[in-house]
Amino acid sequence: MNVAINLQPPSMRRSPGIEGYFCGHDGVGLHWDGAGSAFARFKGLTLRSVFQPILDSHTQRPVAFEALLRATDADGSPLAPPDAFARPQGGDIVTFDRLCRTVHALNFARQALAGDILFLNVDARHLLSVGGGHGATFEALLAQCGLTPDRVVLEILESGIDDLGHLAVAVEAYQRRGYRIALDDFGCRHSNFDRLWHLTPDIVKLDRSLIDQATHNRRARLILPRLVELIHSLGAQVVCEGVETAEQHRLAADAGADLVQGYHYARPAAVLPPR
Numbered sequence: 001m002n003v004a005i006n007l008q009p010p011s012m013r014r015s016p017g018i019e020g021y022f023c024g025h026d027g028v029g030l031h032w033d034g035a036g037s038a039f040a041r042f043k044g045l046t047l048r049s050v051f052q053p054i055l056d057s058h059t060q061r062p063v064a065f066e067a068l069l070r071a072t073d074a075d076g077s078p079l080a081p082p083d084a085f086a087r088p089q090g091g092d093i094v095t096f097d098r099l100c101r102t103v104h105a106l107n108f109a110r111q112a113l114a115g116d117i118l119f120l121n122v123d124a125r126h127l128l129s130v131g132g133g134h135g136a137t138f139e140a141l142l143a144q145c146g147l148t149p150d151r152v153v154l155e156i157l158e159s160g161i162d163d164l165g166h167l168a169v170a171v172e173a174y175q176r177r178g179y180r181i182a183l184d185d186f187g188c189r190h191s192n193f194d195r196l197w198h199l200t201p202d203i204v205k206l207d208r209s210l211i212d213q214a215t216h217n218r219r220a221r222l223i224l225p226r227l228v229e230l231i232h233s234l235g236a237q238v239v240c241e242g243v244e245t246a247e248q249h250r251l252a253a254d255a256g257a258d259l260v261q262g263y264h265y266a267r268p269a270a271v272l273p274p275r
Contacts, residue, residue: 018106018144022099030102037270038106040099043092044074045084047100049107050268054119054239054261057253062275064117064153066261067104068268085123094130097123098138105145105152111272112151119153119182127156127170128163134173149178153203157184164198171199182239187227196234204231208242208262214251225255232256 019030027043040047048070053062071084088096101120108118127134139149154174156167171181182203183195187210196204206227213220228238240252243262252260266273 018102018141021141022095022102028095028099030099030106036110038103040103042096042099043087045079045087046072047084047103048270049104050270051104051108051272052261052268053266053273054117054259055265057240057249057257057260060249060260060265062116062273063259064119065108065272066119066155067101067108067121069100069104069121091129093123093125097126098141101138102141102145105142105147107270108272109146113275116272116275117151117153118147119155121155121157121184124157128166130170134170135177135179139177149174150180153180153182155182155184155205164195167195168198171201175200175202185241193230196231196236200234201236203237203239203259205239205241205261206257211240211242211248211252214255215245215248221251224251228256 022028022030022040027041029041031039031041033039037048039049050068050070051065052068054064054066055062069081069084071079071081073079085096101122104120105118108116112118135149142148142152156171174181180202181199182205183199183201184205185207186196186204188207210220210224210227214224231238237258238256239259239261240255240257241261243249243252243260243264245264248262249260249264
């Protein structure tokens, strides 16, 4: 039987080291609420975590959780994640990205079971802003959260980066440190197979539009298993995103997707579901 492991006792969650990393930035800081959940302030924004499970396509049991940002403005009004990530500019981009991931890591670690995996999104601009040593600083922050890189999958929206060479260097550096890399929303906008050959991701997350099209279009249903097979041949696992119905689950499982994610299973929530 799985037993909950509190990887992050209260004394560690309030470590001066992890708070100190962000305290040198004006209007930026880590905080904890009365329930022990971490949240952050960033120049008028309040940043919190929710998590959506990623499930084994056959057992439908959660094996990982994607952390998602929930941001509110200074007046308390909600701000969509893309709008929140668009706020920081210049040198603030890296700070904001690391701050969000640290909040997620803290909130995940205090609830995680042994073996649970955390998926974290990485701002594409962060990758372009860091000249080298990708993952080193965040690895130190992770350690103070009670996590190690092998418990973390970094999701990269590769279509947002035109400099493929820089992206490949970043991916390789993260993988050397033990992180797994997922290409997010593959199949939307200008994603292309050339990036799969160059980037050698561990996981490919298929854009929700693909399962939606497979629901209504016979040709899309025929293509989906071939796409999954191709990705498998490159040594990567496949996550089918955006599964909202039992029929879409069946299509994803029959196509050979390893993992599934979507509202059919659970909506994002601050508390991890029972396993």
